[in-house]
Amino acid sequence: MxxxxxxxxxxxxxxxxxxxxxxxxxxxxxxxxxxxxxxxEIATDLETRIDDLDKDYEKLVTALSDHEEDWHRKITSIANKVKDGIKEIKVKHISILKEHLDEIKQILIQIKQTRLNLLTIDDSNKVILTMEYRSKNEEFRKLPQKFHVSPPNFNPKTIDTEQLSELFGSLTPLSIIREAIRYKARKPHTSTEHFLRDPKVITSINTGNENLCSVTCLSDENIWINAFDTRSTDMKCFNIQGTVMNTIKTKTGNWSNDIAVTGDGDLLYSSGTSRTVNRVKSGQTEELFRLLGWIPNNLCVTSSGDLLVTMYSNDKTQSRVARYSGSREKQTIRFDDDGKALYSGTDSIKCITENRNLDICVADFNACAVVVVNHTGNLRFRYTGFCFSSKPQLFKPFGITTDSQSQILTSNYHNDSIYILDSDGEFLTLIDCCDLKTPTGLCVDSNDFLFVAEYDSGLVKKIQYLKQK
Structure with missing residues (x-):
């Protein structure tokens, strides 16, 4: 060089x-x-899931034991009915034999009396007694019919073990879903600059209920709630100051599975007891529709006025989402393109909401996932709780809602947090402050204030998490 x-x-x-x-x-x-x-984070998530496996399998064994005891109770009930039948037949059997015995004893009395009369005539010298005597032996020689009354027999049915096993129930196979974890550059609209650094509680409403599950906005100033509270099964409307504005009872007297509000301000509720979805209009309750083979669970009124309903089968092995226009079912969402079930097949909570882009978002509590499909029912993504956080990461999504920026908010019942995703399922941020305790139902008002129902405390907290324009 x-x-x-x-x-x-x-x-x-x-x-x-x-x-x-x-x-x-x-x-x-x-x-x-x-x-x-x-x-x-992945390692922490796996460790948490492993630690919680004992609880999950204990619940499975408990459910099996409860079912076993239920079978025992039903078999015992059936056996008791047969035993009662035996007692009734025995009483009738004894009555028949005693009635026949009474007849025989009456004849024996007559025979004894006749013998005494004969001895009297034989010892007497009165001719008239002998001449008036008429023999009754011919009558007594006609012995009564002999009664043969046999006790009933018990005819047990042959137990078909295979058929019995099918009737008892079975375990679904272990479901293993592998999902690729990808790194994506944030898109401009997924910026977190619009979030408050420290979300704050604007107000807390004490509903007076335990096991608070659902909250939905009637307006910016009023909310409806329902709870799985044995002390009160009423659905209540509160204003922001915490005053009860309205109270509605279900037609069955049991609590509703979920509630929603129509564009006209009518209250909708689902009833697992009657398998119906009902509308309350001007204080009057009318049945919209009744399901056959399925039990309605959670509700969402769409931007077009349709109603989305999550439901599970009678045997609690299948789940689906159905879209209704009035009382007419117009769409069913159940499987992905490979024919696999989109949702876990149990009766667990599956809160549902529609995003601004018409995606249908379901928080599948039992599957530990948020499942999002587009308006035609095709799977877009499945979010399983991955995020950067110091809190334990077992993901148990309960409530779900969306805001004006098409962000998806879901409550993690397990670690007292609210996860916020963008419309493509990318994790944005976590609300793990505001002293949240067992958050369940969620809704957002027109100003993007978040309402969070707390299961244990019975509080509904109004939270500001976005910077106000």
Whole structure:
């Protein structure tokens, strides 16, 4: 190399060195801030799931034991009915034999009396007694019919073990779903700059209920709630100051599974007891429709005025989403393109909402996932709770709602948090402050204030989580 080019060589090496150093710095930053925390989060999530497996399987064994006891009770009830029948037949049997015995004893009395009369005549010298005597032996010689009354027989049915096993129930196979975890550059609309650094509670409404499950906005100033509270099965409307504005009882007297509000302000509620969805208009309750083979669970009124209903089968092995226009079913969402079930097949909570882009979002509590399909029912994504957080990460989504920016908010009942995703399922941020305790139902008003129902406390908290324009 000539001396005239040595300066260029040094300059080029410096550029390469500087570029390599910048690459090393970027790799280090990515490893420390993105890749390593991601793997740590995955490990934490797996450890939490493993730790909680005992509880899940204990619940499974408990459900099986409860079913077993239910069978025992029903078999005992059937056996008791047969035993009662035996007692009734025995009483009738004894009555028949005693009635026949009474007849025989009456004849024996007559025979005894006749013998006494004969002895009297034989010892007497009165001719008239002998001449008036008429023999009754011919009558007594006609012995009564002999009664043969046999006790009933018990004819047990042959027990078909295979058929009995099918009737008793079976376990579904272990479901293993593998999902690729991808790194995506944030899109402009997924910026977190519009979130408050520290979300704050604007007000708390004490509903006076335990096991608070659902909250839905009637307006910016009024909310409806329902609870699985044995002390009160009423659905209540509160204003922001916490005053009860209206109270409605279900037609069955039991609590409703879920509530929703129509565009006209009418209250809708689902009843698992009667398998109906009902509308309360001007204080009068009317049945919209009644399901056959399915039990309605959670509700959502769409932007078009349709009603989305999550439901599960009578045997609690299948779930689906159905869209109704009035009382007419117009769409069913149940399987993905591969024919696999979209939702877990149990009677667990499956809160539902419609996003601004018409996606249908379901918080599947038992599946530990938020399942989002488009308006035609095709699967868009399944979010299973991955995020950067110091809290335990078992994901148990309960309530779900969306805001004006098409962000999806879902309550994690397990770790007292609200997860916020963008419309494509990318995690944005976590609300894990505001002293949240067992958050369940969610709704957002027209100003993007979030209402959170707390299961244990019975409080509904109004939270500001976005910066106000």
């Amino acid at each position: 000539s001396d005239t080019h040595k300066g260029h060589t040094i300059s080029t090496l410096e550029d390469i060195y500087r570029s390599r150093k910048e690459g090393i710095s970027k790799d280090t930053e990515e490893l420390e801030n993105i890749i390593s925390p991601c793997y740590e």
